[in-house]
Amino acid sequence: MNYCSQCGHFPLEYRIPAGDTRERFVCPSCGTIHYQNPRNVVGTVPVWEDKVLLCKRAIEPRAGYWTLPAGYMELSETTAECAARETREESGAEVELVQLFSLQNVPHVSQVHLFYLARMRSPAFSAGEESLEVRLFEEDEIPWGEIAFTTVSQTLRHYFQDRRNGVFGMHTGDVVRPIFDERDPLLPGLPPAPVDVDQ
Template identity: 55%
Template sequence: MYQRPAIQFCSLCGHATRHAIPDDGDTRVRAICTGCGTVHYQNPLNVVGAIPAADDGRILLCKRNIEPRWGKWTLPAGFMELGETASQGAARETDEEAGADIEMGRLFSVISVPRVGQVHLFYCARLRSDILDPGHETIEARLFHADEIPWDELAFRTVSVTLQRYLEDRQAGLTQVHSIDLD
């Protein structure tokens, strides 16, 4: 199981923390401030993204210009920001990474990745235009037919699994939400 580095100092008052089970009935060790008593929780990060598809079925992928996995292909996705919904975050990431004009659709997959402390949420999206304007995190944004997807060059397992399920569902005419646990 993924362990983030232990919180050493309180983000509110700056005092050192101690690591113990709080007295409030909690059952997990938490960072507790020795000064103000604040209990600090560490929870999974949400990664939000889209499966942008053109009306002709081509799927938008972005070649990463950042680590991790520089130079590998991925669906447009990234960390959800405070103050936005999951679908708003997916739309923002699609705009930032690909400069794509999309119509956001339904939730497609929820993927728990406890090994890295993340939950990935991917939404279906319809490309309104095939004009793309990739941002600085993307080397190239491109549309792929299903038989052109560079499977061996995909950046993340969550992307591979999502694309596989998406293509299977599309071929079978299914509309479902996938809940996937990756170890």
């Protein structure tokens, strides 16, 4: 961050403001403290009968890989409103939210990912601008090696396990950045590893 969004002053100072415990960008001209906080990525596990709806990403990161419909929460929007909106925008599906199902912290990219369990109102769906393809998958059809993000893989695994158990719970966890992954995209001949970055 270089400029103050309140007064336009340049440059900002990076220091611990009075009464705080963390370094922040502070404007030396007007005194505005510029807080930077984690972003919420919210979506759904859309279900029709015994199938789950997945979207093949048309955008980076992870274009061409499959994901659950999700995206950034907007201002003046609830998490439930965001989940339904993102599902509609990315998959064309209308859903009824059942419960908050998965909450995962992704601290290395300053995000929190939330997924609602959702019933599709009908089997109607279509690819939105951010999706190349949208498809319903039975459990044994899930392309596990082509899932875009770790949080999506974990959420899907929780869903299918809960379905087998007959009880759907609330799942929480943390996604830790691996120190080394043999599927690193910089290594030739190996597929890139799923990552958790901007959705």
